[in-house]
Amino acid sequence: MNVRKVNKILISQPKPNSEKSPYFDLAEKFSVDIHFYPFIKVERVSTKEFRQQRINILDHTAIIFTARTAVDKFFSICEEMKIVIPETMKYFCISETVALYLQKYIVYRKRKIFFSQTGRIEGLTNAFTKHAKEKFLLPVPEEHNDDVTNFLDGKKIGYTKSVMYRTVSNEFAKDEKLDYDLMIFFSPLGIHSLIKNFPGYKQGDAGIGCFGAATAKSVEEAGLRLDCEAPQPEYPSMTAALEAFIKENHKFHSR
Numbered sequence: 001m002n003v004r005k006v007n008k009i010l011i012s013q014p015k016p017n018s019e020k021s022p023y024f025d026l027a028e029k030f031s032v033d034i035h036f037y038p039f040i041k042v043e044r045v046s047t048k049e050f051r052q053q054r055i056n057i058l059d060h061t062a063i064i065f066t067a068r069t070a071v072d073k074f075f076s077i078c079e080e081m082k083i084v085i086p087e088t089m090k091y092f093c094i095s096e097t098v099a100l101y102l103q104k105y106i107v108y109r110k111r112k113i114f115f116s117q118t119g120r121i122e123g124l125t126n127a128f129t130k131h132a133k134e135k136f137l138l139p140v141p142e143e144h145n146d147d148v149t150n151f152l153d154g155k156k157i158g159y160t161k162s163v164m165y166r167t168v169s170n171e172f173a174k175d176e177k178l179d180y181d182l183m184i185f186f187s188p189l190g191i192h193s194l195i196k197n198f199p200g201y202k203q204g205d206a207g208i209g210c211f212g213a214a215t216a217k218s219v220e221e222a223g224l225r226l227d228c229e230a231p232q233p234e235y236p237s238m239t240a241a242l243e244a245f246i247k248e249n250h251k252f253h254s255r
Helices: 022-030 047-052 068-080 096-104 121-130 147-154 188-197 213-221 238-253
Strands: 008-011 033-036 040-044 062-065 090-093 112-115 136-141 159-169 182-185 207-211 228-230
Touching (some): 047 068, 047 159, 068 136, 090 096, 090 121, 096 112, 112 121, 182 188, 182 238, 207 213, 207 238
Parallel strands (some): 008 033, 062 090, 062 136, 207 228
Antiparallel strands (some): 040 159
């Protein structure tokens, strides 16, 4: 095994709010020290950047939300620009989770809210068909795929796309030391942030794990060694893959 004994792990995500997180279970089970620090963060565009798009939110009668982050950034822009959203506004959400999240900002039961049962935009087909005459606003991140817009274009749905947020590298202290035995990443942007923040980083016998094929590809392209990967048929989650890796790692180093 190329990786030294794993005692200290960095999970490049925010610390879970619940003490019931499986990461805490792993820390206790294997007596390892798990730290949480995201390599990336989401920031909203400035009101100046939004105004440059020449979009009037109140020209629209419906909003399409594809993520809770989009909900937060949309209402943040409205608050800063003192835009009052009318009760007649309709909301079309990618999932029930996103729809319920709207309760943070609006009185849910008094609004027209539709959500996909499948977690995919196609699950809103009937709702879009019934409300085809609405003027839709679609908040998106700066880097986004075209799955949603391709669907809307295919259905000939009139919409305006607005960039409201972006993912950027998190800043690390200049004296920060990556003295972790294993680091886990969840997106290509996390790997890019690692290289940006630590340009002279040498992996050595430290381990790197990741979730998703795109992240794995970024690890390889950065010239780094991938030691723990999910999802796999036998390890559908990152925590399952991590548990198997730690178990094998500790067994190897106890020989």
